[in-house]
Amino acid sequence: MSTETNKSSADHRRLIGVLSLVVLGMFGFGFLLVPLYSVICDVFGLNGRFVDIDAGTYDITAQSERAATLTQNVDTTREITVQFLASRNQNLNFEFRPMQKKLVLHPGEMGMVKYYAKNLTGKDVVAQAVPSLVPGTAVKYFAKTECFCFTQQTLRAGEGKEMPLRFVVDPALPKNVSTISLAYTFFDTGAQAKPAGATFNVARAAGTSN
Amino acid sequence: MSSDITANDTHHAHDEHHDHGPPSGLMRWVLTTNHKDIGTLYLLFALLMLLVGGALAMGIRLELFEPGLQFINPDFFNQLTTMHALIMVFGAIMPAFVGFANWQVPMMVGAPDMALPRMNNWSFWILPFAFTLLISTFFMEGGAPAAGWTMYPPLVLQGAGNVPFMIFAVHLLGMSSIMGAINIIVTIVNMRAPGMTLLKMPLFVWTWFITAFLLVAAMPVFAGAVTMLLTDRFFETSFFNAAGGGDPVLYQHVFWFFGHPEVYIMILPAFGIVSQIIPTFARKKLFGYSSMVYATAAIAFLSFIVWAHHMFTVGMPVAGELYFMYATVMIAVPTAVKVFNWTATMWRGAMTFETPMLWSVAFVFLFTIGGFTGLMLGVAPADFQYHDSYFVVAHFHYVLVTGALFAIIAGVYYWLPKWTGNMYNEKLGKLHFWLSVISVNVLFFPQHFLGLAGMPRRIPDYAIQFADWNFWSSIGGFAFGLSQILFLFIVLKTIKGGEKATDEVWEGADGLEWTVASPAPYHTFATAPEIK
Numbered sequence: 001m002s003t004e005t006n007k008s009s010a011d012h013r014r015l016i017g018v019l020s021l022v023v024l025g026m027f028g029f030g031f032l033l034v035p036l037y038s039v040i041c042d043v044f045g046l047n048g049r050f051v052d053i054d055a056g057t058y059d060i061t062a063q064s065e066r067a068a069t070l071t072q073n074v075d076t077t078r079e080i081t082v083q084f085l086a087s088r089n090q091n092l093n094f095e096f097r098p099m100q101k102k103l104v105l106h107p108g109e110m111g112m113v114k115y116y117a118k119n120l121t122g123k124d125v126v127a128q129a130v131p132s133l134v135p136g137t138a139v140k141y142f143a144k145t146e147c148f149c150f151t152q153q154t155l156r157a158g159e160g161k162e163m164p165l166r167f168v169v170d171p172a173l174p175k176n177v178s179t180i181s182l183a184y185t186f187f188d189t190g191a192q193a194k195p196a197g198a199t200f201n202v203a204r205a206a207g208t209s210n
Numbered sequence: 211m212s213s214d215i216t217a218n219d220t221h222h223a224h225d226e227h228h229d230h231g232p233p234s235g236l237m238r239w240v241l242t243t244n245h246k247d248i249g250t251l252y253l254l255f256a257l258l259m260l261l262v263g264g265a266l267a268m269g270i271r272l273e274l275f276e277p278g279l280q281f282i283n284p285d286f287f288n289q290l291t292t293m294h295a296l297i298m299v300f301g302a303i304m305p306a307f308v309g310f311a312n313w314q315v316p317m318m319v320g321a322p323d324m325a326l327p328r329m330n331n332w333s334f335w336i337l338p339f340a341f342t343l344l345i346s347t348f349f350m351e352g353g354a355p356a357a358g359w360t361m362y363p364p365l366v367l368q369g370a371g372n373v374p375f376m377i378f379a380v381h382l383l384g385m386s387s388i389m390g391a392i393n394i395i396v397t398i399v400n401m402r403a404p405g406m407t408l409l410k411m412p413l414f415v416w417t418w419f420i421t422a423f424l425l426v427a428a429m430p431v432f433a434g435a436v437t438m439l440l441t442d443r444f445f446e447t448s449f450f451n452a453a454g455g456g457d458p459v460l461y462q463h464v465f466w467f468f469g470h471p472e473v474y475i476m477i478l479p480a481f482g483i484v485s486q487i488i489p490t491f492a493r494k495k496l497f498g499y500s501s502m503v504y505a506t507a508a509i510a511f512l513s514f515i516v517w518a519h520h521m522f523t524v525g526m527p528v529a530g531e532l533y534f535m536y537a538t539v540m541i542a543v544p545t546a547v548k549v550f551n552w553t554a555t556m557w558r559g560a561m562t563f564e565t566p567m568l569w570s571v572a573f574v575f576l577f578t579i580g581g582f583t584g585l586m587l588g589v590a591p592a593d594f595q596y597h598d599s600y601f602v603v604a605h606f607h608y609v610l611v612t613g614a615l616f617a618i619i620a621g622v623y624y625w626l627p628k629w630t631g632n633m634y635n636e637k638l639g640k641l642h643f644w645l646s647v648i649s650v651n652v653l654f655f656p657q658h659f660l661g662l663a664g665m666p667r668r669i670p671d672y673a674i675q676f677a678d679w680n681f682w683s684s685i686g687g688f689a690f691g692l693s694q695i696l697f698l699f700i701v702l703k704t705i706k707g708g709e710k711a712t713d714e715v716w717e718g719a720d721g722l723e724w725t726v727a728s729p730a731p732y733h734t735f736a737t738a739p740e741i742k
Contacts (some may be wrong), residue, residue, distance in 0.1 A: 012325050012396050015396050019426055022426050023392075023426055027431070027433060027434050028434075029431060030433070030434025030438075031434055033431075034449060034460065037460045037463060046526070089452065091453065137527060188453075
């Protein structure tokens with residue numbers, strides 16, 4: 001009986017060891033999903049993020065040249081509805097809205113709208129707008145030449161301002177897409193406002209971005 | 211099978227390792243390492259939590275009895291729905307199944323006890339602490355968690371003092387489940403009696419074996435997800451905080467990667483229980499035993515690759531919608547294998563309808579309704595209409611109440627005579643069944659109509675056109691709730707006494723547990739039975 005018990009407790013220990021490793025592995029897997037999610041979304045453009053704008057590596061000159069080429073051949077056979085949305089992060093006490101709800105244009109045509117933001121607080125705030133687009137696969141067909149999201153925006157206490165946005169929709173946009181929704185979320189960067197005139201040529205949200 | 215077994219356990223010569231019976235007094239229950247004692251503790255705890263969670267549900271149905279706000283303020287209503295779900299899922303259904311596993315798995319595979327008896331004691335005794343943490347939030351400033359049992363950020367992180375309590379309770383529950391699961395796997399792999407090959411194991415053991423693997427693989431992911439919530443709230447991380455570059459949708463993926471296997475954790479053991487009961491009362495062998503095993507394994511595998519069907523409306527590319535839709539609908543195939551096998555087992559059987567059989571037949575019929583609405587929800591374009599409506603509420607209550615809970619009640623009636631040595635009162639058992647099965651349909655069936663008509667879930671008030679069906683649903687709810695008081699009475703009465711049960715209990719019963727005395731002796735199969 002006792003030898004049998006020893007043998008079985010060794011069996012138990014081995015199996016417990018293996019199962020404990022599985023448990024630890026799956027706990028780690030839960031955390032592995034975090035970078036995996038970012039990578040998959042960026043590679044396949046699933047969640048409509050403008051990765052280079054978020055990362056501060058958006059090449060405005062190249063996009064302007066691209067837009068200039070695209071505007072050469074406007075596709076008048078199609079119309080695209082571009083809807084504009086605005087939301088504020090809960091920590092930002094701003095009024096923030098597009099001055100126009102939507103724009104119907106041909107691919108290749110230059111579009112221009114303005115967003116309006118007003119600082120409702122009693123102090124200066126440095127804010128950053130982060131864009132996202134639905135459907136996410138349309139991101140690479142959407143060239144922005146001017147956007148308030150390229151830089152951080154400093155709004156003085158009580159200041160309101162109109163912020164322009166210029167873009168071109170690439171005529172190569174897949175045929176099944178007829179409506180594009182462009183959303184901006186405005187965040188408080190937490191940074192101190194610099195004296196008037198100084199700008200920050202860093203396009204990224206507060207904190208770390210991946 | 212039973213006739214092939216030499217039952218020598220009741221008169222075995224005991225050695226110095228164990229004594230005749232349990233010590234007396236309260237400390238017996240605190241210190242016990244006996245699988246039957248721990249099984250009893252689990253089952254009684256689950257019954258208590260069923261009553262607590264049920265009381266919360268009565269509050270919900272009371273408020274929804276009429277349109278308008280009558281009894282409960284909206285924030286407290288949200289606390290009720292959230293806590294009802296957490297308590298029922300983690301306090302009632304899961305511990306009840308672990309209780310069954312503790313009682314039955316060693317007896318069904320011919321083992322003297324669980325493989326890891328001291329850890330077994332821990333697995334249970336963590337639970338009361340976890341639920342003290344969780345339920346104490348009701349008495350805090352700001353109240354209990356109110357963002358739904360799925361704990362989606364950023365809403366859940368706006369809870370007041372309850373957030374760390376909820377998260378640590380989930381951690382404890384996870385530890386308890388994982389320890390229980392490891393124990394069950396080790397018992398089944400290492401402790402089977404000689405001759406009990408894997409494909410001779412009763413189906414209840416098989417379903418629990420597979421469920422235990424689901425627990426080991428899924429619970430740690432959930433623990434990871436709530437840990438990320440914790441650090442987002444208290445340690446300035448930004449896993450799900452958009453302002454810091456995180457993404458709240460990520461949480462939904464991580465949660466449902468756990469959450470979908472979790473729903474099978476709550477139904478596979480129910481399949482096992484019903485697969486034991488139906489052959490007994492049809493007096494036939496289970497039809498398609500091996501296909502049942504493979505179907506269970508197939509369901510378990512599929513459960514890990516379909517999670518995003520819970521979040522079709524989150525904004526996925528069409529390819530993603532299609533993949534998750536097809537994968538989800540595929541689960542209907544192994545599930546249908548099971549339903550057809552149960553039906554085929556009953557086909558031309560010499561059926562009698564004792565209480566456990568009534569509950570099991572109701573399970574097959576009503577669970578299938580829940581399965582069909584699941585198919586409807588799995589169709590992505592249709593889901594856009596049903597999402598977050600009462601249709602979803604009706605669906606998961608059909609699979610969890612008339613599915614999991616009905617199987618648990620069936621199992622209790624089936625094995626209670628073996629556990630206590632006394633027969634339950636058959637007349638009262640049948641009364642309990644008929645009251646429950648009628649009221650549960652009055653309770654949940656109208657919720658399908660409410661959902662299709664557009665009533666959203668998790669709201670304390672509703673538009674006037676939903677008044678009639680909510681009225682009926684509440685009437686059904688109160689009746690179903692009261693019927694379970696009868697269940698409590700029947701169980702307590704059977705524990706106290708009653709007509710003595712025979713060893714075999716049921717005429718058509720088959721399996722090792724029916725070869726030992728009723729009530730089952732404190733120690734069974736100290737010498738392994740022979741299985742031919």
